[in-house]
Amino acid sequence: DAGITQSPRHKVTETGTPVTLRCHQTENHRYMYWYRQDPGHGLRLIHYSYGVKDTDKGEVSDGYSVSRSKTEDFLLTLESATSSQTSVYFCAISRGVSYEQYFGPGTRLTVT
Amino acid sequence: RKEVEQDPGPFNVPEGATVAFNCTYSNSASQSFFWYRQDCRKEPKLLMSVYSSGNEDGRFTAQLNRASQYISLLIRDSKLSDSATYLCVVNLPANAGGTSYGKLTFGQGTILTVHP
Numbered sequence: 646d647a648g649i650t651q652s653p654r655h656k657v658t659e660t661g662t663p664v665t666l667r668c669h670q671t672e673n674h675r676y677m678y679w680y681r682q683d684p685g686h687g688l689r690l691i692h693y694s695y696g697v698k699d700t701d702k703g704e705v706s707d708g709y710s711v712s713r714s715k716t717e718d719f720l721l722t723l724e725s726a727t728s729s730q731t732s733v734y735f736c737a738i739s740r741g742v743s744y745e746q747y748f749g750p751g752t753r754l755t756v757t
Numbered sequence: 758r759k760e761v762e763q764d765p766g767p768f769n770v771p772e773g774a775t776v777a778f779n780c781t782y783s784n785s786a787s788q789s790f791f792w793y794r795q796d797c798r799k800e801p802k803l804l805m806s807v808y809s810s811g812n813e814d815g816r817f818t819a820q821l822n823r824a825s826q827y828i829s830l831l832i833r834d835s836k837l838s839d840s841a842t843y844l845c846v847v848n849l850p851a852n853a854g855g856t857s858y859g860k861l862t863f864g865q866g867t868i869l870t871v872h873p
Contacts, residue, residue: 678860685865686865687844687863687864687865687866688801688844688863689863690860690861690862693860703860735800735801744788744789744848744861745789745791745803745806746803746861747803748800748801748802749800750799750800751799751800
């Protein structure tokens, strides 16, 4: 157990509304990641963080922003949700230089 | 060409069978390699890292061929509980200089169903 929680676990929201997903870790890891998983696309990296206030874009970052104001929390925000952002969102942490990642339980987001 | 390619399957095998999954990656500068398993509606979980010399963990054996840019996973004596999607995962450099912040690229997964 890597001590990662995500909230909320399920959310239904309407197109155009802002949504913030939270990832919380208890083990003080430096690296944190947000992915989305969709049928036919597998897991795709949205944004990642390599320290407090240090973030960078992944391959599918359009429409998403992130913030990391403290080590344990990494927030993903959809400024104005669209139906194409309906997906399962996973947060992950990396423990060390070998780069294996450990995932949170996921958030299932539906945008209607 | 996809950065990480896997045969999506599905593979349907009886209990006790031996099954092998293959994966190819396109970037020769890739540094680390992993197999993850993902159960339905759950998060991916690390199954094993893949080392250049090959490595074994119980019924699971992973092989890496850097020259061919090929990774494999062998499962012996399959159990019903092995039914899952198996993800081939590669750590790719973040930029041309080869510096990586540990960004992983995932294959789309191979579905395995083990039946009685």
